[in-house]
Amino acid sequence: MPTDANPTDAAPTDGFSPVRDDPAPISALATRSVTHGDRSLPLGEHGLDVPLPSGPAYFNFHWLRDACPATIDPVTRERVFDIAALPSGPCPSTAWIDGEALVIEWCAEDHRSRLPLALLEAFATDAGRVLDAAALPRRAWFADGYAAFARLAFHDIVTSDVERMRFARALIEDGIALVSSMDDSDDALTRLAESLGPVTPTVDGSCFDVRLTIDPVNLAYTARALELHTDLPNEEAAPGVQFLHCRANTVAGGRSLFVDGAAVAETLREERPEDFHLLATYDIPFFRRHPAADYRAHQRVIELDRSGSVSGLTVSQHLQDTIDLPQAVLDDYYPALCRFLRMLREDRFVTRFRLSGGECIVFDNHRIVHGREAFVADSGQRHLRGCYVDRGALRSTYRTLLKRSRA
Numbered sequence: 001m002p003t004d005a006n007p008t009d010a011a012p013t014d015g016f017s018p019v020r021d022d023p024a025p026i027s028a029l030a031t032r033s034v035t036h037g038d039r040s041l042p043l044g045e046h047g048l049d050v051p052l053p054s055g056p057a058y059f060n061f062h063w064l065r066d067a068c069p070a071t072i073d074p075v076t077r078e079r080v081f082d083i084a085a086l087p088s089g090p091c092p093s094t095a096w097i098d099g100e101a102l103v104i105e106w107c108a109e110d111h112r113s114r115l116p117l118a119l120l121e122a123f124a125t126d127a128g129r130v131l132d133a134a135a136l137p138r139r140a141w142f143a144d145g146y147a148a149f150a151r152l153a154f155h156d157i158v159t160s161d162v163e164r165m166r167f168a169r170a171l172i173e174d175g176i177a178l179v180s181s182m183d184d185s186d187d188a189l190t191r192l193a194e195s196l197g198p199v200t201p202t203v204d205g206s207c208f209d210v211r212l213t214i215d216p217v218n219l220a221y222t223a224r225a226l227e228l229h230t231d232l233p234n235e236e237a238a239p240g241v242q243f244l245h246c247r248a249n250t251v252a253g254g255r256s257l258f259v260d261g262a263a264v265a266e267t268l269r270e271e272r273p274e275d276f277h278l279l280a281t282y283d284i285p286f287f288r289r290h291p292a293a294d295y296r297a298h299q300r301v302i303e304l305d306r307s308g309s310v311s312g313l314t315v316s317q318h319l320q321d322t323i324d325l326p327q328a329v330l331d332d333y334y335p336a337l338c339r340f341l342r343m344l345r346e347d348r349f350v351t352r353f354r355l356s357g358g359e360c361i362v363f364d365n366h367r368i369v370h371g372r373e374a375f376v377a378d379s380g381q382r383h384l385r386g387c388y389v390d391r392g393a394l395r396s397t398y399r400t401l402l403k404r405s406r407a
């Protein structure tokens with residue numbers, strides 16, 4: 001009997017006896033249809049067409065063998081099947097539909113696979129992304145975005161899984177959320193960040209404080225305006241989710257600026273496709289002048305996801321290094337970059353608001369571009385405390401909470 005036979009995998013009742021260890025060479029099998037009553041499916045050279053509810057879809061034999069649920073250890077949930085150990089590759093002797101599953105008997109293996117049609121359907125229609133609960137579509141927002149930001153209270157997030165899941169979902173869909181009623185303490189920021197995942201340190205440590213300093217290592221620590229940027233693109237893995245806890249803001253000026261960079265880039269794609277192509281194709285260097293470190297990295301200004309949609313931006317003129325692209329490429333690249341930087345500042349995209357003490361703005365540092373208007377240095381106090389959490393941790397938290405809510 002097949003080693004992984006599911007108790008429900010009863011052999012077909014049409015009198016057919018499955019072929020065991022079919023000695024026929026693979027080349028012969030590749031072109032014939034192995035009979036299995038009137039339910040056997042034709043086998044191709046490398047795969048077969050499966051009649052799914054949405055219509056027939058082709059699946060490769062290697063993929064089908066690797067997708068067999070029995071390849072996963074039920075305890076560790078890790079793959080315990082070595083597809084490379086099959087010298088000639090996986091080859092079915094027969095395949096048929098049994099209820100809601102595709103059943104395959106494999107040549108040269110004492111094994112039967114039972115693959116749910118729902119699994120095949122998911123990969124046929126959306127390359128499996130539907131199986132990732134955190135692969136939620138991004139919701140673009142524009143200049144009036146502030147009014148629609150998800151608003152949550154600190155206490156609710158750290159005490160309620162429902163609110164924590166709403167927080168995580170907003171960060172995935174909108175890339176931004178506003179948290180209120182934060183205690184005026186360092187611990188409050190750490191607790192909020194850790195509600196999504198471990199705090200990821202940078203060269204500055206686990207957290208950083210944005211306020212006026214005598215000898216600043218960063219423009220943020222002055223009273224000057226901060227141009228729109230994403231944080232720390234000089235690091236190979238730039239920080240994911242950024243938290244900025246406003247501890248005090250009584251100065252004149254200093255409004256916060258936020259832009260949905262993905263929405264702007266998608267607009268660029270429509271309005272200036274040749275600019276979009278350049279910014280989504282070439283990497284440019286970033287470098288942070290720091291007294292004790294020398295982090296450098298090349299990044300693409302417009303980042304695309306696997307489906308070709310804009311997933312984020314990397315923009316930071318104050319950390320941008322001398323661009324090392326061929327000079328002839330720069331003839332087109334620089335004007336495109338300048339047009340895009342100007343586009344980011346257009347009123348149709350920028351949402352402006354004043355952060356108040358006790359609020360924490362949380363945003364996806366790879367998608368949301370942020371900046372600050374200048375403020376009057378001696379007009380009051382302005383103190384923001386910040387930290388980062390990995391974007392993978394955010395999505396993990398969302399999936400985990402969703403699973404728990406459905407249990």
Ligand SMILES: [Fe+2]
Nearest residue numbers: 229230231370
């Ligand atoms: Fe920043």
